[in-house]
């Protein structure tokens with residue numbers, strides 16, 4: 001079976017295991033959606049927010065793009081697919097949380113850090129250039145830091161930049177100020193299988209304190 005036919009089989013499995021077993025839930029979704037959280041994630045096939053955050057259809061309003069970037073109000077072109085989706089999530093669905101989910105080994109951020117690898121790819125280059133200010137964060141590091149540390153610093157910086165860019169839209173910043181909308185920065189480490197959350201107090205991404213309960217040895 002080739003990959004595409006595997007996908008069709010996958011839908012069959014979804015229908016048997018979820019749709020037909022939870023008819024009431026899916027019938028409610030037919031009438032409306034009421035997600036509380038909007039997630040901006042990377043297109044990367046390894047970083048599916050619904051799987052990583054263990055969510056069902058209807059629970060997350062998801063926007064995916066190269067490197068999980070959000071343009072500032074000065075940068076957003078018209079039409080902007082990203083901003084149209086965020087506007088819909090904020091104004092029509094009244095989401096209570098916006099999460100920007102970055103990740104390790106991000107090809108988009110790698111391109112930003114190594115322009116020679118994408119300089120002939122107009123659309124990728126234009127897009128990842130949104131995150132150019134995140135490169136300034138590399139000034140915090142010494143030149144002898146290994147490439148993966150430098151990449152992580154830049155990947156995390158791009159997530160924080162996107163959160164800042166969100167605040168450049170008055171219809172977002174006003175909701176954040178009144179407390180009806182909360183912004184969150186998450187970072188997923190592919191190798192560790194660990195999720196990090198930005199702490200404004202510590203000014204750093206910290207691993208989630210949630211741990212799998214250890215099995216009793218008794």
Ligand SMILES: [Zn+2]
Nearest residue numbers: 042044106107
């Ligand atoms: Zn990525």
